[in-house]
Amino acid sequence: MRLLDVQALDLRLDQLAHRRRTIPEIAESERLRVERKQLESDMITAETQVTDLTREQRKAEADVEQVRSRRTRDEQRLQAGQVGSPKELESLSHEIESLTRRQSDLEDVELDVMERLETAAARHDELRGQYTALEERLAEVDRSRDAAFAGIDAESDQIRRERADTAAGVTDTLLTLYEKLRAQFGGVGAAALHQRRCEGCRMELDASYLTKIASTPDDTVLRCEECGRILVRTLEPGV
Structure with missing residues (x-):
């Protein structure tokens, strides 16, 4: 009958080992880690987009400022009466008109870049928030998993000791x-x-x-x- 007791204890150990391998927190932890990896990739993409758009915005601002400065200088020349001939006056007026249109076009480009940058930055912030929440959830799941492991391991150790005592009576x-x-x-x-x-x-x-x-x-x-x-x-x- 002692051998049956050993068998019963071994079956209990097998059940505990199976339970340790299949506790829900293991699958949940793995799922969250996959999700975290995808989030990290998405964040890198979003951060790259923000960096590129920031650089593009600086260029758009510089382009607008360059045209604005040139137009301001031309307008100052015109207002100061520094233009002598009617032909030069006509040429300067045409250039100011051209610069005005160019500035307007560049400001539209600048506004478009700003809007895209704002959207990209909001997306990046959203992903960071999701990442923070996921990290907290993952830590919680891992703590629950480790607590379950500790409980199962403690019970398994106790049964192993009992099993050793019981098996001592078998040849x-x-x-x-x-x-x-x-x-x-x-x-x-x-x-x-x-x-x-x-x-x-x-x-x-x-x-x-x-x-x-x-x-x-x-x-x-x-x-x-x-x-x-x-x-x-x-x-x-x-x-």
């Missing part, structure tokens, strides 16, 4: 066979013989084999004729 030869069969049969190397049925494979044993079992000494290692697992006799009469 080395039987324990070695049990471990080998356990690896073969999905974690179940020993099963109870209950109501003429192997609890490992759930098959009912042949009557002649049951008779043979009944006549063997109590310390004989029995094997299920169907699945090969170690059979442990219970207190049921006749087996």
